[in-house]
Amino acid sequence: MRPLRLDLAGFTVFRDETTVDFTDADFFALVGPTGSGKSTVLDAICFALYGTVPRWGSTRGIGNALAPSANEARVRLVFDSGGARYVASRVVRRDARGSVKTANAGLQLMPAGFDPGRLDTGLTPDDLGEVIAGTPAEMDQAVLDAIGLPYEQFTSCVVLPQGQFADFLHAKPATRQQILVNLLGLGVYERVQKLAAARATEAETRLTEVDRMLAGLGGADEAALAAAGERVEAMRALAAAVDSAVPELERADRAADEAAGRLAALDAEIAELDRLRPPATAAAVAEAVTAARAAAAEAAAAVTAAEEREEKVRGELAAAGDDTAIRLLLKAHEEHDRVAGEAAGIRAALAEATAEHAAAAGALDRARAVADRATAELEAARQSYQDAQTADRAAALRAQLTVDAPCPVCAQPVPAVPDLPAGSAVAAAEAAGKAARAAADTAGRAVAEAERVVRDLERALDRARDRSGQLDAALVELTGQLADSPGPAALRRELATVAKLRRDLEQAGGAVRAARDANRRGRAGVEAAEERMRAAWRDFDTARDAVARLGPPPADREDVAAAWTALAGWAAGSVAGRRSDRAGAAEAVAAARATATELAGRIGDLFTAAGLPVSTDHRRAAAVAVERAEADRQRLVERREQVDRLTGQRDGHERDARTARSLAGHLRANNFERWLLAEALDLLVEGASGILRELSGGQYDLIHDKGEFFVVDHHDAGLRRGVRTLSGGETFQASLALALALSEQLAGLSTAAASLESIVLDEGFGTLDVATLDTVAATLENLAARGDRMVGLVTHVPALAERVPVRFEVSKDARTARIERTGL
Numbered sequence: 001m002r003p004l005r006l007d008l009a010g011f012t013v014f015r016d017e018t019t020v021d022f023t024d025a026d027f028f029a030l031v032g033p034t035g036s037g038k039s040t041v042l043d044a045i046c047f048a049l050y051g052t053v054p055r056w057g058s059t060r061g062i063g064n065a066l067a068p069s070a071n072e073a074r075v076r077l078v079f080d081s082g083g084a085r086y087v088a089s090r091v092v093r094r095d096a097r098g099s100v101k102t103a104n105a106g107l108q109l110m111p112a113g114f115d116p117g118r119l120d121t122g123l124t125p126d127d128l129g130e131v132i133a134g135t136p137a138e139m140d141q142a143v144l145d146a147i148g149l150p151y152e153q154f155t156s157c158v159v160l161p162q163g164q165f166a167d168f169l170h171a172k173p174a175t176r177q178q179i180l181v182n183l184l185g186l187g188v189y190e191r192v193q194k195l196a197a198a199r200a201t202e203a204e205t206r207l208t209e210v211d212r213m214l215a216g217l218g219g220a221d222e223a224a225l226a227a228a229g230e231r232v233e234a235m236r237a238l239a240a241a242v243d244s245a246v247p248e249l250e251r252a253d254r255a256a257d258e259a260a261g262r263l264a265a266l267d268a269e270i271a272e273l274d275r276l277r278p279p280a281t282a283a284a285v286a287e288a289v290t291a292a293r294a295a296a297a298e299a300a301a302a303v304t305a306a307e308e309r310e311e312k313v314r315g316e317l318a319a320a321g322d323d324t325a326i327r328l329l330l331k332a333h334e335e336h337d338r339v340a341g342e343a344a345g346i347r348a349a350l351a352e353a354t355a356e357h358a359a360a361a362g363a364l365d366r367a368r369a370v371a372d373r374a375t376a377e378l379e380a381a382r383q384s385y386q387d388a389q390t391a392d393r394a395a396a397l398r399a400q401l402t403v404d405a406p407c408p409v410c411a412q413p414v415p416a417v418p419d420l421p422a423g424s425a426v427a428a429a430e431a432a433g434k435a436a437r438a439a440a441d442t443a444g445r446a447v448a449e450a451e452r453v454v455r456d457l458e459r460a461l462d463r464a465r466d467r468s469g470q471l472d473a474a475l476v477e478l479t480g481q482l483a484d485s486p487g488p489a490a491l492r493r494e495l496a497t498v499a500k501l502r503r504d505l506e507q508a509g510g511a512v513r514a515a516r517d518a519n520r521r522g523r524a525g526v527e528a529a530e531e532r533m534r535a536a537w538r539d540f541d542t543a544r545d546a547v548a549r550l551g552p553p554p555a556d557r558e559d560v561a562a563a564w565t566a567l568a569g570w571a572a573g574s575v576a577g578r579r580s581d582r583a584g585a586a587e588a589v590a591a592a593r594a595t596a597t598e599l600a601g602r603i604g605d606l607f608t609a610a611g612l613p614v615s616t617d618h619r620r621a622a623a624v625a626v627e628r629a630e631a632d633r634q635r636l637v638e639r640r641e642q643v644d645r646l647t648g649q650r651d652g653h654e655r656d657a658r659t660a661r662s663l664a665g666h667l668r669a670n671n672f673e674r675w676l677l678a679e680a681l682d683l684l685v686e687g688a689s690g691i692l693r694e695l696s697g698g699q700y701d702l703i704h705d706k707g708e709f710f711v712v713d714h715h716d717a718g719l720r721r722g723v724r725t726l727s728g729g730e731t732f733q734a735s736l737a738l739a740l741a742l743s744e745q746l747a748g749l750s751t752a753a754a755s756l757e758s759i760v761l762d763e764g765f766g767t768l769d770v771a772t773l774d775t776v777a778a779t780l781e782n783l784a785a786r787g788d789r790m791v792g793l794v795t796h797v798p799a800l801a802e803r804v805p806v807r808f809e810v811s812k813d814a815r816t817a818r819i820e821r822t823g824l
Helices: 038-050 116-121 136-147 151-157 173-184 187-215 222-274 282-319 323-398 426-481 488-546 560-609 618-695 728-749 770-785
Strands: 002-009 018-021 027-031 072-081 084-094 100-109 130-133 700-705 708-713 719-722 758-761 790-794 806-812 817-823
Touching (some): 002 038, 038 072, 038 136, 038 151, 038 790, 038 806, 100 136, 187 618, 282 560, 323 488, 488 560, 560 618, 708 728, 728 770
Parallel strands (some): 027 806
């Protein structure tokens, strides 16, 4: 696996979008202050591929991926592996509840030669190539298939993070062996062993199947083929004999069929002639037609008579006049009598009213005279009352008068004072006045009532005179209208005559309608009777047409019963003649059938002699026998060919099964794989020992024994020490030697299952002295100079960084970390 481009956004310390371009960086270093984010670049590579980072521990918590206060982190890695180019991406988000989850993860196989720089041009995911994995669950297997290493081995051989640089050196033998199996692709031999065993089983299964098929193909020998050929010839001879005999049999069958046809025709004619019988209703049909026609004629005559009677009554009614005019004249007579009676009554009432008016006028005059007297008396009473009042006032003043003194009224001297009266006359005058007022009021009311009566009588007289004038005028008009009238009695007699004629006309109309209904029924009866007659003739014609080919006599079309009698008589005579001919026809049929039966028996003997069942279709049966014999022989030939072909296949399956089983046996129990691992470990340790010797200034060699690593300390008399006894600097040197040896020798040892196209070291350079550091730098330079792998370092040692041609300087401020490429 060789990284080409890494894009970060919101990932741990890289809050802002950051791109690391590894293109042409065969030997690079990530440099910068401690804590600036150098190791985070390696974390991002691991996270993009595997979704976790070694420094996060075993919990694999993805919450560590988010930058502080960020809600989303995005990582995308473009890399080459095994000659193909891939892009891996992961997106982590924090939801509203604070939970952090992987929102998206994918691996795509990019088009050949895809330039990672095109990612800055706004390409869509569809432009990046074929999707190999689209979910986090699919990513694990897809990355393993692309790189060839699981997460734990990737962090032991490709990206060696802080604190895990010595994992391969200190790993258990079984763990180290599995790492080498993955790196060298030795699992292919296990797969070959399983595939060989499967192919051996498959070949053995096919061998068993072929043996079963061969067992089912017995009887396909030469003797069977010869017998089949003889059978074909025998069937062909049978077919030839049948072909020569069948025409004679067919002629005999046709002769028998023809004789039987003639006999059947005679029997059919006899049966048909026997069925010719006159229907029992033939004579009744003709009688019904005659009776229906007579009834129809009678009904038509009744219609004519009824219509004539109706027309006569209608004429008499027209001559009798209009009963409306008669009724009007009769009503005028009645009105004249009523008006004359009312006029006589009005004249009598008028005379009586005139007398009443004269009496009322005399009473009015008398009432007015009484009223005049009462008025005069009332006026005299008023005057007497006034005089009495004046006398009383004068008497009241008399007491104040003094002789010769001035009068208080006239201011004249009073000559003498009269005597005072004995009493007052006012009361008597007042009573007389009231009596006069009452008499005057009564007289006034009497006059008013008399005047009212006179007025009412005058109005009644006016009305009576007006009505009398109207009645007199009406009598004059009615008398003129009735001048030519014969009188009420004569008018009533004429009206009775018209009413009788109207009743006679209604009865005549009912008689016409009844006669017409009867006439319609008569015509319908005639039509029905004639239809029955036509049906009888149709039945006769149908029966006669059915035997027309036999020559019946001509029919009398005037009498259907006579026609039926003549046809039945002819049929009886014809039946007798045909019955005499039937005996000869029956003998001819028997003779023809006997001949056909004899010929069919001879052909049946041919089939019996050939061992075949007798069929009615002799030619077809013989042809089928030939076809079956030829098919049986062909099947034997094919079975023989199949036996030869299966025998050849059996030999091939047996050879394949033997070879595959032998190969599976050689690879069984991982013996071959263990041998290869031992050889690979020997070569790896030998190469690492040479590098360690150079790095340690000749002090140490690396060896292994039963899978465990040891160092030989030449400064301590060749003492063998376990690698866990080494100091930190010595452990770094030994681990670096193993990593470099593994990277150098993998190409020669691997079967291409995994490809260590890069190695990135993030460990311990600060623990080395100057001389060792110079040796390490030279070793790494030589490894990178070969050009077949990328070498990367994470260091803050300036002396080492200055010797690396490509440097990625990592810096960090309060917001985010940044990366700047320097050097070549």
